[in-house]
Amino acid sequence: MPPRRAPSQGSVAPSRAPSPGIDDEEMPFFDTVDELQQHGINVQDILKLKSAAIHTISGVNMTTRRQMLKIKGMSEAKIEKIKEAAHKILGSSFATGVEIQDRRKRVTLISTGSKVVDGILGGGIMSQSITEVYGEFRTGKTQLAHTMSVVAQLPPDLGGAAGKVAYIDTEGTFRPDRIRSIADRFGVDGNMALENILYARAFNSEHQMELINECSMRFAEDKDFRLLIIDSIMALFRVDYSGRGELSERQQKLAQMLSKLTKLSEEYNIAILLTNQVQSDPGATMTFVAGGALKPIGGHILSHASATRIFLRKGRAEERVAKLVDSPDRPESEASYKLDEGGWADV
Numbered sequence: 001m002p003p004r005r006a007p008s009q010g011s012v013a014p015s016r017a018p019s020p021g022i023d024d025e026e027m028p029f030f031d032t033v034d035e036l037q038q039h040g041i042n043v044q045d046i047l048k049l050k051s052a053a054i055h056t057i058s059g060v061n062m063t064t065r066r067q068m069l070k071i072k073g074m075s076e077a078k079i080e081k082i083k084e085a086a087h088k089i090l091g092s093s094f095a096t097g098v099e100i101q102d103r104r105k106r107v108t109l110i111s112t113g114s115k116v117v118d119g120i121l122g123g124g125i126m127s128q129s130i131t132e133v134y135g136e137f138r139t140g141k142t143q144l145a146h147t148m149s150v151v152a153q154l155p156p157d158l159g160g161a162a163g164k165v166a167y168i169d170t171e172g173t174f175r176p177d178r179i180r181s182i183a184d185r186f187g188v189d190g191n192m193a194l195e196n197i198l199y200a201r202a203f204n205s206e207h208q209m210e211l212i213n214e215c216s217m218r219f220a221e222d223k224d225f226r227l228l229i230i231d232s233i234m235a236l237f238r239v240d241y242s243g244r245g246e247l248s249e250r251q252q253k254l255a256q257m258l259s260k261l262t263k264l265s266e267e268y269n270i271a272i273l274l275t276n277q278v279q280s281d282p283g284a285t286m287t288f289v290a291g292g293a294l295k296p297i298g299g300h301i302l303s304h305a306s307a308t309r310i311f312l313r314k315g316r317a318e319e320r321v322a323k324l325v326d327s328p329d330r331p332e333s334e335a336s337y338k339l340d341e342g343g344w345a346d347v
Contacts, residue, residue, distance in 0.1 A: 029106065029269045031057040031089055032220055039085035048073055049082070053213035053260075055220035060086040061093075062263045110227060110271050111159030113147040113182075113344035114337040120324050121308070124159060127226065127271040129328075130261055130305055132233070134276035134296040135312030140320050140339045141275040142173045145231045147343030148273060150182045152227040153196050158186070161271070163226025164196045166215050170208060170235045174199060178343075185342030198225075205236045209257055212264070219268040228264065232275040234297045251301050258305035274306065319347055 033049050035057060049055075052071045054063055060082060068079045095103075109124035118124045125131045125148070133141055149167060154160025167174060179197065180190035198218065202208040208230075219225050234254075241250035265272045281295040296302065296309075303309065309326040315336060323334045336347045 029223070030220075030267055033057065033060065035089055036060075036082060036085050039088060041082055041085055045074075045078055045082065050217070053216045055216055056267050057086050057089050058267045059216070059263070061090060062267070106269055108156070108161040108226060108269070108271065109159075110148060110161050111151050112144060112337075113151055113342070114322075114335070114346050116335040116346050117322050117337050117344070118159070120322070120330065120333045120335045121310075121327075122330050125271050125273060125308070127161070127269050128265050129307035130258070130265060130272045130274060131308040131310070132274045132276055132296070132302065132306035133310045133312060134278055136278050136294060136314075139312035139314060140337070140344060141312065142171075142231055143178075143339050144344055145229045145273065145275060146175070146178045147182055148227060149179060149197050149229065150186055150188060150193050150343070152271075153188065153193060154186060161226035164198065164222065164224045165227045165229065166198045166200075166218065166225055168200050168202055168208065168211050168215075168228070168230045170202045170230070170232055172201060173231065174201075181341050182343040202236060205240045205253060205257075208236055209253075209260070212257065212260055216260075216264060216267075219264070219270065223268075225268065225270055227271045227273065228261075229273045230261075230275070232277055233302070234276055238277070238297065251299060254298065255301045255305075258302065262305060276302070 033046050033055055036046055036049075037043065048071050049060065052063075052068075054060055054068075065076075065079050065083070068074055068082075069076065108127045109122075110127075111118050111124040112121070133144055135141060145167070149165045151159055152161050152163055152165050155162050176194055179193055183190045183193040200211045200214075202211055212230075215228060237250055237254055241247070241253075261272055261274075264270065276296045276298060278294040279297050281293055296311075303326070306326070307328055308324070308330075311323045311325050313321050313323070315321045318338050319336050320338060321334055321336055324330060324332055337344050338347045339345075
């Protein structure tokens, strides 16, 4: 596809609007950094940006000059030129409320597999934001990750997003056989479902960050990705950093990772699902908080980064309860679900 023309320099660059004659659905959601070549940036500098996991024009905009100076071979003059070219391509960062409303129409919803849980979420898990699911063992966190790995591939009328899935596993709990049995429930070929899942096993928190940066490259190359799953976000941080002495460094590294994930979700219009572990909170037994004496690990940094937070707990017999704890546009509420051969399902 030929690159779109930048707004004229004589006036303030307007917010970008779809070109006439091009269907909104067909328009790419992002511009790759290769477009900078049309604005006088040489190929070597573009390759340097890619080596630092900056693959889109929005990514250039989202990266500070200070961070870009850390890229080998980048000077202040080059960075200014790149920033200027990115601004010409993107136009003004301001937009009216109506324009934002139009952009929000491109947000996709991916079903959890349970219609009741989808109901409290407003239709499912949204793209362009981070959804965190936390709870103790055997509440279905990993089962949700497996279920959504298949559901995301379904067409939108069946609750999916007709796209591929990237799956970062930090605990070694991904099971292809589970994907096959969930695919059978939805009438999908098991091999096809597995083919559309890009899987990676992370072994430490640094490796986890490297895999997230690689996802950025994959999403830029293949525009079919609709969901990124990290199961679980904090497990490796818990091992790599221990005790109060390393807490500050851990939270700093976590904040950088979550910032990258937030940018990824907005850059590529993908949904991000994080599962998280819990810890005992003796001080909470006397307060009326979701989860009582259990609280998610990761502290305030993780709670602020997650747009939607769902607490899972065990109910009677096979029943499980999902409580929507935090959401930008939905009230607190609860829904019941169960775990069966086909993943998450209604009770």
